[in-house]
Amino acid sequence: MNSINLKINGEDCPVDVKTHWSLAYVIREKIGLTGTKTGCEMGTCGSCTILMDGKPVFSCLRMAVDAEGHEWTTIEGIEGDDELHPLQQTFIDDHGMQCGYCTPGMIIAAKALLEENPEPTESEVRKAIAGHLCRCGTYVRIVKSIMNAAEIARS
């Protein structure tokens, strides 16, 4: 076991990890933030996406033991005190989800996009979520949710 301190959503999370544990596993199973999903555990579905210092990464491909010294943001860390993040609100309003399993990863990827590019085109939105699967096939409305959130954030 290795004792490390992970900074997640602005909080210190001291945790003992084995060297082969992925960051996604530790976030879910040891820290208890189960909003981060693990659909494939091999970097092919996008559902475990979290932010590393503001950039989206697949947390299933990161080793927990190597995760100290970064600011990590999960889906649990993006809403404000009294209100949802605009992306969360537009995903609800525009039905940007069906089963909801891909939703946290999609929202995290979209958040990173909008911070870098507040006025994305539809094609830029699609590229930003290109590594994310939605098996329910909700792409039309996921893209719409992200475009509308961008517009709300700008106004």
Add this chain to the structure above:
Amino acid sequence: MRDETSIIGKSLPLIDGYEKVTGRLKYAGDIPPLQRMHYAKVLRSPYAHAKVVHIDTSAAEALPGVSAVITHKDEITGKKKTCNSPWHDFSFNFRGPMISQEVCYVGDEVAVVSAIDEDVAKEAIKLIEVEYEELPAIFDMEESIKPGAPQVHPWGPNALDPSVFEWGDIEEGFKEADHIIENRITMGNQQHAPLDRNSCMAHWEGDKVSIWTSTQALFWIRDAVTEFFELSPNKVRVHSTPTGGSFGLWWGNNFMFLAVALARKAKRPVRLILTRDEVMTTVKRREKPLIDAKIGIKKDGTMVSQSYRHLMDNGAYGNKFDPYQSVADIYTTKHGRAEFIGVATNLLPAGCMRGVGDLTLAYAMEQTIDMAAEKIGMDPVEFRLKNHWQTGDICHTSQEVLFAKLLFNKTPEVELTSSGLAECISKGAEKIGWKDKWKGWGKPSSVDGHKIRGVGMGISTHISGLAFFGFNGITLKVNPDGTMVLTTGIGRMGQGGDTTQAMVAAEVMGVELEDINVVDGDTEVVGHTMVTFGSNGMHMVSRATKAAAEHAKEQLLEFAAKELEANPEDLDIKNRRIYVKGTEDVGIELKELMSKPIYEYLAAPEVIGSASKGVEFHKAGKMMMADFAEIEIDTRTAQMKVIKFVAYHDSGTVVNPAVCENQVAGGYYQSMGLCTTENLVFDDETGAILNPNFMDYKVVGPMDMPDPEIYFGEVYDEDGPFGAKGIGEGVTCAVPIAISSAVYNALGVRIDPPMTPEKILDALKSKGR
């Protein structure tokens, strides 16, 4: 008659949307571990067919941290069959024992271990010594049904008894025909491939077991565990969580029962969570079809006779032997025959996946019908408009007819309640621009250098539930402030079933959707509800939801009548207020009524509406789909892409347009996958699946295809609550034929799914391009 509604017909947000966007929604794998819980891992067979002649688990059991190991040697897992008759099989997993000494496919369970953590469980699995005696395996349906073929599993024949439907005089029918067209189709192996990896947590307290798993089959799991472990239903409590997609995958599956057996032996809670590989190689896939179709038509395009022989590859433990739906009726003919035969192979078990038999049979029928139309030089749109199913027609191949025969030895007639096909076909054709793009059979719409375009279309139908899925018991409780709690066993697989059921209740009760909480997924709390499959939710379950709400409303109006000194029948509710019809300013707020003490009782009222309703099967509401595709093939790369796709569907009243559009889009993307890149590849030598992950089994992604254009017909189904029919499954059914037909018209060659570049290249070569 169309109702005036204030909730039904609006794209209201999902009631669990907040939980989903904040990551708070708990799928089975997200439920916090119970105290003392152990983790399970499965040892699986590397052989497609073998006998376990020796198994030594002593080293695994001796490993510190291991709590239990189960194998075929255990009484409960190895000796008893999980079901006794193929049709009364709750688990839809006709597999003999839970762990068989004779393993029947690569991935079949050999042993299961529980340990203090997953690392120890994995270590223990490696310490189990197994000696196998390989047995002959069979991977091909046609080989499997030949006399003398090796037996796939030890307890029965390779082919189940066929289910046969006949009407009119089939031979006479073909004699009447001017043209007879025969055709054979098959498809690849599609897998449900939901993103979620399911898990099952089981915990015994004395002789009572509690189970937590993601499923669309709440009561089936309870009943299967009850039957198998010989318990009373009041000793089995199943908690079902939403599924991270299901599409037919998460019913009663063997891994759930293994967790239950293991937890009992380990004397502690046990959780088994599947890996991605296990989700794709050890649960289920869509049945691969092999269909021989024969259609007889008159010179003028009138269909007179149709016959189908539908083989379904069930894999090692699937048990499909019936059509499940009634697609063969979509063209009404005087004479017909449909035969369905489930065939076992030593491959991954197969079972229902979204669209099931309607997708496969519609594909076979529609392609054969295209060939018939081509024979007489008729436009496919015209042919379908001439022959399609209409309101009041008879459903000859309905599964209900089969079940009436099996259970009561009767052959009743089932009548179709509504058909919007005429509208869907003709308006869909307008939307795709059929008149301009259709140039005749096997003729491209346009050729631009190396790019060839073609158009195609197809229709299908799908059940909106079946009566024998059972009764629905629903309650609606009114809180002191006028908010309400709806209890239902409806599954939550992303189809928004909880939202749309709550919309039905809110509509009846004259309140807002946000006023209604839904409690679901607990067999000890909610009434028996149909397993959420076969698109039964809106057409069937909501009959009980509506009736429960009407029952609650009746009670409310009686309390209000006393308060307002009026007759209950003169009252109604809207905008959370009960009022006197005609003099709307006389009334009382729901909140006031529910919180105000009544003199006789010195207490405020309590209102609980309830209803338990079965569905009479003599009339059947089916959804109808007409899909149109325009595709483009690049002759240099043999790549096919969709340029435009129009889905024109009849689901009766569209209860929540956003939910329904998402369903249609999802069905399109999934069937698009079936047509192009989705195909489980089985190794010819071993029967092992070679692509059990999203890298190699490619699901359609956000960059892959254009979005479909979606339209709904103006249809009101008199039997459906508020005129609604089903939607969830049928959305996949007509996509493959529309695409395949478009490819035919572009290339002049018929290609079955998956339509890979390799097959397209061969087609191009055969045409000298």
